[in-house]
Amino acid sequence: GAGVSQSPSNKVTEKGKDVELRCDPISGHTALYWYRQSLGQGLEFLIYFQGNSAPDKSGLPSDRFSAERTGGSVSTLTIQRTQQEDSAVYLCASSWGTDTQYFGPGTRLTVL
Amino acid sequence: TQLLEQSPQFLSIQEGENLTVYCNSSSVFSSLQWYRQEPGEGPVLLVTVVTGGEVKKLKRLTFQFGDARKDSSLHITAAQPGDTGLYLCAGAFTSGTYKYIFGTGTRLKVLA
Numbered sequence: 001g002a003g004v005s006q007s008p009s010n011k012v013t014e015k016g017k018d019v020e021l022r023c024d025p026i027s028g029h030t031a032l033y034w035y036r037q038s039l040g041q042g043l044e045f046l047i048y049f050q051g052n053s054a055p056d057k058s059g060l061p062s063d064r065f066s067a068e069r070t071g072g073s074v075s076t077l078t079i080q081r082t083q084q085e086d087s088a089v090y091l092c093a094s095s096w097g098t099d100t101q102y103f104g105p106g107t108r109l110t111v112l
Numbered sequence: 113t114q115l116l117e118q119s120p121q122f123l124s125i126q127e128g129e130n131l132t133v134y135c136n137s138s139s140v141f142s143s144l145q146w147y148r149q150e151p152g153e154g155p156v157l158l159v160t161v162v163t164g165g166e167v168k169k170l171k172r173l174t175f176q177f178g179d180a181r182k183d184s185s186l187h188i189t190a191a192q193p194g195d196t197g198l199y200l201c202a203g204a205f206t207s208g209t210y211k212y213i214f215g216t217g218t219r220l221k222v223l224a
Contacts, residue, residue, distance in 0.1 A: 044214070
């Protein structure tokens with residue numbers, strides 16, 4: 001079956017604009033994770049969903065960041081009033097319970 | 113704050129050489145994973161280690177989990193250019209939530 005997909009693959013926006021990033025997990029996967037990766041660095045945990053609920057939002061950098069998941073499937077990560085420091089690759093991963101995470105290719109966000 | 117330090121950050125070696133990458137933390141993990149990431153792609157899982165002292169081998173790669181489950185190492189024997197990439201360790205926390213903390217990454221380049 002299809003892997004994790006993310007859209008858009010690249011997003012260039014102006015400082016102050018809102019952006020929405022989308023993640024389509026592998027069908028049937030109950031857990032969904034969002035991470036942020038700065039150039040060539042490790043991954044920074046943002047938020048974790050189990051089903052549609054988010055038991056751990058501790059990684060969201062500020063209240064400009066929010067995420068939701070609907071129908072136990074698609075998730076969107078919204079960044080309001082983007083800042084230049086938000087520029088990074090945003091990665092989504094899904095898993096069946098606590099099993100192996102499968103990552104999408106990421107969305108590269110550039111804030112000018 | 114849970115942190116995973118990886119060393120070295122960068123490694124450039126000749127084909128056929130051996131190398132070891134280290135992943136260290138002051139936190140105890142329920143399990144630890146190693147990933148490899150190619151440019152423009154999400155990380156791909158190489159191995160999961162669960163038991164303190166556990167050693168797993170994957171062809172020329174040997175993974176070890178520390179006895180106290182706070183550290184791990186990845187040893188590559190006779191490195192090849194195809195081993196080039198970003199290597200990431202990730203520790204799993206399962207107390208109260210389920211999330212992964214990723215290490216800072218080791219960028220390996222193997223020269224032919």
